[in-house]
Amino acid sequence: MRRGTRARGGSVAGDAGPVGLAGGQPGWHRRVLAAGVIATVGVATGFAVAPYPGTVGDLGEIASSNSRLSFSDREIAGGNAVVVDQAAMYQARARIPPDAAYRVETGPGVEGAGALTSFVADYARYFLMPRRLSAEAPWVLCYGCDVAALGDAEVVWTNGAGISVVRLAA
Amino acid sequence: MTAGSLLGLLALNLLFLVAGVALLWTARGWSGWLELGRLSGVAYLSGVALLCSAWTLLLVAGVPLSVGLMLGTAAAAVAGCGLLGARLGRTLPSLGRPSPVPITAVAAVGVAAAGVALEALFRAARLSGLYAFDAWAFWVPKAKAIYFYGGLDEQIFTTLPGPSYPPLLPTLEAAAFHFMGSADVVTLHLQLWALAAGFVAAVAGLLADRVPAWILWPFLVLLLVLPRTSEYLTAPLADFLLDELFVLAALLVAVWLLDGGGWRLVLAGTLLSAAVLTKREGMLLAACLLVAALAVSARRHERWRPLLATGAAVALVAVPWRIWYAVEGLPGEAPPGGGLDPTEHGERIWPSIRLAVETLFDGGLWSVVTPLAVVSIVLALLARSVVPAAYVATMLVLATLGGAWLTWAFPDLPITAEESLNPIVRYTGAAVLLGATASPLLLAAAWQAARGRAPGSVPAVTGPYRRTTRLALALALAVLVVYPGALLAVGGAGFPDRDDCARAAVPGQPVDVVFGRFDDPTAAEALYARVIGAGFVGTENQGDGCGRFEVTLEDVPSLEVGEGVIAEARTVDLDPWLERAGP
Numbered sequence: 086m087r088r089g090t091r092a093r094g095g096s097v098a099g100d101a102g103p104v105g106l107a108g109g110q111p112g113w114h115r116r117v118l119a120a121g122v123i124a125t126v127g128v129a130t131g132f133a134v135a136p137y138p139g140t141v142g143d144l145g146e147i148a149s150s151n152s153r154l155s156f157s158d159r160e161i162a163g164g165n166a167v168v169v170d171q172a173a174m175y176q177a178r179a180r181i182p183p184d185a186a187y188r189v190e191t192g193p194g195v196e197g198a199g200a201l202t203s204f205v206a207d208y209a210r211y212f213l214m215p216r217r218l219s220a221e222a223p224w225v226l227c228y229g230c231d232v233a234a235l236g237d238a239e240v241v242w243t244n245g246a247g248i249s250v251v252r253l254a255a
Numbered sequence: 256m257t258a259g260s261l262l263g264l265l266a267l268n269l270l271f272l273v274a275g276v277a278l279l280w281t282a283r284g285w286s287g288w289l290e291l292g293r294l295s296g297v298a299y300l301s302g303v304a305l306l307c308s309a310w311t312l313l314l315v316a317g318v319p320l321s322v323g324l325m326l327g328t329a330a331a332a333v334a335g336c337g338l339l340g341a342r343l344g345r346t347l348p349s350l351g352r353p354s355p356v357p358i359t360a361v362a363a364v365g366v367a368a369a370g371v372a373l374e375a376l377f378r379a380a381r382l383s384g385l386y387a388f389d390a391w392a393f394w395v396p397k398a399k400a401i402y403f404y405g406g407l408d409e410q411i412f413t414t415l416p417g418p419s420y421p422p423l424l425p426t427l428e429a430a431a432f433h434f435m436g437s438a439d440v441v442t443l444h445l446q447l448w449a450l451a452a453g454f455v456a457a458v459a460g461l462l463a464d465r466v467p468a469w470i471l472w473p474f475l476v477l478l479l480v481l482p483r484t485s486e487y488l489t490a491p492l493a494d495f496l497l498d499e500l501f502v503l504a505a506l507l508v509a510v511w512l513l514d515g516g517g518w519r520l521v522l523a524g525t526l527l528s529a530a531v532l533t534k535r536e537g538m539l540l541a542a543c544l545l546v547a548a549l550a551v552s553a554r555r556h557e558r559w560r561p562l563l564a565t566g567a568a569v570a571l572v573a574v575p576w577r578i579w580y581a582v583e584g585l586p587g588e589a590p591p592g593g594g595l596d597p598t599e600h601g602e603r604i605w606p607s608i609r610l611a612v613e614t615l616f617d618g619g620l621w622s623v624v625t626p627l628a629v630v631s632i633v634l635a636l637l638a639r640s641v642v643p644a645a646y647v648a649t650m651l652v653l654a655t656l657g658g659a660w661l662t663w664a665f666p667d668l669p670i671t672a673e674e675s676l677n678p679i680v681r682y683t684g685a686a687v688l689l690g691a692t693a694s695p696l697l698l699a700a701a702w703q704a705a706r707g708r709a710p711g712s713v714p715a716v717t718g719p720y721r722r723t724t725r726l727a728l729a730l731a732l733a734v735l736v737v738y739p740g741a742l743l744a745v746g747g748a749g750f751p752d753r754d755d756c757a758r759a760a761v762p763g764q765p766v767d768v769v770f771g772r773f774d775d776p777t778a779a780e781a782l783y784a785r786v787i788g789a790g791f792v793g794t795e796n797q798g799d800g801c802g803r804f805e806v807t808l809e810d811v812p813s814l815e816v817g818e819g820v821i822a823e824a825r826t827v828d829l830d831p832w833l834e835r836a837g838p
Contacts, residue, residue, distance in 0.1 A: 114637070119705035121634045122698050125627055126470050129694075132623045133477035137368065140480040141375045145742075148378035156751055156801035159256075159441060162384025163391050172798045179776045179804070204392070210415075211391045214438075215403035217410065242776065 167201045167208045169228075169248065174212050176242040177226050177250050183215050186222035190230035195247035202228065225251040256382065256751050260442040263434035268299070268449050270329050275302025277336035278525065283518035284345040291348070293463055296456025300503055301522045303427070303450065304529035305332060308572060311426045311532050315575045319405030320426065322433050362463075363727030365472025367734035369459075372479040373452050374739055380444035380489035382751065387490045388675070393417055395491055398428030399438050409583065418585045421576050423532040424493040440491070447489045447496070454499040455479070458692045461506055466699040474627075478691045483620045483684065493534045494681040500530040501540045502688045505650060508548050509696060512642050517561065524565040528572040535588040536678075539657045540685055541569055547649035551642050594664030603663045606670045611658035614672050614683045615651075621687045628690030635697035638704030647693045654686040756801035758835040765836040766817040768808040770829055772799055779804035789827045791820075810836050 151159070161171050168174050181187050189206035205228050210218050225235060229247045232238060237254035275298035276291065285291045291298070309328050314320055385391050393415040400411035401422075412418060431446045432438045455475055462471055478484060488495055504526035511519040527544065530537035545566045552558040581587070592599055616625050628651065635644035658679050662668050668677045760766045770786050773779045783796035783806045791808055799805040808831075811817040817833045824831050 115705045115707065118634060118638055118701050121630070121637070122470070122702045122705060125630050125634065125694075125698055126473055128623060129477050129627055130473040133368075133473050133480055136480045136622075137372070137476065140485050141372060144372075144375035144379040144485065148375070148382070151379065151382040151384070152749060152751075154382070154384065156753060156755055157798065158800075159382065159384045159751065160802060162440075163386040163388065175798055175802055175804075176776055178802075179774065207392050211396045211399070214396060214399045 161212075164208045164212060166199065167204050169195055169197045169199075169202055169205075170244050170246070172244055173226065173228075173248045173250070174209070177209065177224075178213055178216075180241055180250055180252075181213065181216050181224045185224055186217045186219035187213065187224035187226055188218060188220055188222045189226045189228065190235070192227075192229035192231060192247075194229035197246065198229065223253045223255065225253065227251050256439060256441045258750055260435040260437070260439045261445070263436055264431060264442065264445055264449070267431060267434040267446075270325070271302035271306060272299045273302065274306050274329050274332045274336075275299050277333040277340075278302065278305055279518075279522070280345055281336040281340035281343065282521040283516070284340070284343075285348055287348045293460040296453050296458070296460045297503070297507075297522065299453040300450070300457050300499065301525050303453070304500060304526045307423050307427045307430070308525070308529045308532055310430065311421070311423045312572070312575055314401065314407050314422065314426060315579045317406060320401055320429055320433070321405070325430055325433065358727050359468050360727045360730070362468035362472060363731040365468060365476060366459075366731040368476045369455055369472070369479055370731065370735040371738050372476065372485075373448075373455065374735070376451065376479075376485065376489060377445065377448055378739075378742070380448045382441060382749075383444045383489070385440045385443075385491065387487075387492055389416075390491045393420075394424055394493065395428060395440055395443070397422060397425035398432065398491075401425055401429035402432040402438055407579070413583050413585060418583075419580045419588050420493070420535060421532045421537070421573075423529060424491075424496055427496075428491060443491050444489045447491055450496055450499055451484075451488045454503065457503050458506065461503070461510065462692075462695055462699075465510065466695045467702065470698050470702065471695045474691050474695050477622065477624065478688070481620070481622050481624065481687075481691075483680075483687075492681075494684055497530055497533045497537055497540070498685045498688045500526045500533060501537065501544070501685050502692055504530065504541075505544050505689050506692055506696070508544060509643050509646055509693060512548065512551065512558070512646055515558075520561055520565050524568050527565070527569045531569055531573040532576060536657075536661070536682055536685075538573060538588070539661075540654060541566075543650055543653035543657055547646050547653060550649055551646045590661075590664035591666070592664075594660065600663060600666050603666065603670065604659075607663035608656070608659040610662055610670050610672065610677075610679055611655045611683070614658070614679050615655050615686055617672070617680075620680060621683075624687050624691045624694075628694050631694040631697040631701075634701035638701040640697065640700035640704065643693075643700060644697055647689070647697060651686055651690060654689070655683075658682045658686075753801040753803060756799040756803070756805075758837075760814055760817070760833040760835050762814050764814075765810050765812055766814055766833045767836045768811055768817050768820045768824075768831045769834050770794065770806040770808070770824070770831040772803050772805040774803055776804045779806055782806045786824075786829060789824070789829065791824065 157171050157175070158165065161168065161174060164174065165171070177187070187209075189209050191203070191205065195202060205226075206218065209226055225238070227235075227249045232240060232249065232251060235251060235253060238251045239254070240249050240251050243249035272295065276295070278301050279285070279291075279294060279298040285294065306325070306329055309332065310320060310325060313324065313328070318324065385395060396415060397411060400408040404411075407422060412422070428443060428446065431443055435442060455478070459471065459475060484495075504523040507519040507523040507526070510516070511523070527537075527541045531541055545562060548562050549559060552562065577587075597604065614620070628647070632644045632648045632651075635641075661682060662670060662677060662679055671677050672680055674680050757769075757772070770791075771779065771782045773782075779796050783794065786794045786806055794806060794808045796804065796806050799807075808820065811820060811833075814833065821831055821833065
């Protein structure tokens, strides 16, 4: 024990095992244990240290690319793979009052639609809250839907490529 | 994204810390403020568990969540703990009493390395958009519903995917929204970061008086650089929150099995209560923990009573949410057919077990954590530290079999580690985190045996060594300050807002002539009609990239030409201005 240090006693109740303290074990057994612990910690240290600079660097890159995003790219985020046109979400949010209800009608006629566009209603529910999704809603977020089939409807905004915000007559 | 949001989150997390400190004081007391500092991570996560469980149960009971309710609940928790603590004879510690645990140079290096990794995670999380599918598909919408509508809105909570998933995470996120003052889903990532940082601090503090720093810190740093953790630790999903609650509870029980300190069981019960309200897998993991602890206590029947009492308390906390969704007529959490008949889908049993084991040992996700945990268990057994080794081994086996059971019992789940199809990777995180954090405890026992000492304690250090302690602390603090300081010196810390899209015009570069920028698109349309009517051909009415609508004549070649356009516009009562062109 090094000078100036003092070991606290403090054995732990209930874990001595039938043989008692490990001090009763033979020398080779202790050496094996010590080598095993040192090797295990060594491996853990190696696998912690080796990727460390890369991980911190990668996180720094992510931070930089996050800070370079435009405000709307960051705000829409996961929806960029879903909504086709960010303007649709912003137009819907600006035009549909916060206490109003809306529904999402989909169809085949959206230019640029991808596999994830089918999740647009889920994304709209997240993005447009507190506006509520409702099957009877007077507002319609139309993704390639047949506007004429909606009945007496006013298109309040369209992107000209299959997406529109529609208000139904009362 | 604002400084106000950050301050709001700070206030919420201070509230968690205060509640947790009160709980820790009641359950345990402490001898000095430095000791409290060491256990502050444990206190913080216990406070998160205590308050979020209380708020969740109140929501289930129909009480709307509000700042007043949250502050009132926290005040009641602190007052209740204070009264109980006084009754139990707890006293406040005196100032200046030295920490019973030495802070060595190795510990300082560990603190600095983990701290820098956490700082890097903080930077990556601070301006992160919400990308995780499950986060925007149901976790955050549930949180927004609590925030906007006050309670467990029936429409949202019964129609979103995973309707039977317990609502503690959405409750926590809604609390964060309230304290931030808005549903700021960007800054929300920092709440998850705080939980991760609290978890690392909790494990370090809990084990620091039992595990030498040179054994402990490599594993904690390894944990932070795992491919999986660095990618998902701050995503607003329930997986890592569940893992953190469960693993800290498991470690507390592991140490309780060694020293019988009842306070550990109180905190473990609090953490497990939150775990069963976080994800349905929380029930499974809590059961694994309880069974493992009971099994290794087979010869110590006096331990069964407190363990069973803790289990009963946790089960009691789990009940109200299960009643809520049963009343709402939602499908339960159990698999179709109950998941107990091995003759059903028998052909899936072995592939499910193989998938669970392969996922546990997947080096691409978890590096070498699982093999090291297995070696640690073997070394602890060789050192005759049977109880903790058997406890950790039993729990790893049970948790892995639990993962296999999930895959087998839900026949809709394909036998694959593909995350969008099967949750086995997310589920396995709990076992891996347990392996990473329990390994140091087991290795310390083996090391003590190798040195001929009783397992369980680390020599405390006094005298001249304290100078080293101060130097070590200074080194750790210096590194922790230098890293963000250097980054701030290079680029500063921006707080993006909607005004960022208005950029000052620069001589010698193209400019935009902006006729107006509006929150209301109808106002933009009206101005656009006027501008076009006045003959400014080429003007656009479009989004400005910051969620507003602008009427702009883009890419005018120079400042001078732009000023000419402005002069012309003013002759027809328009009042545009110039901004720098570009994306």
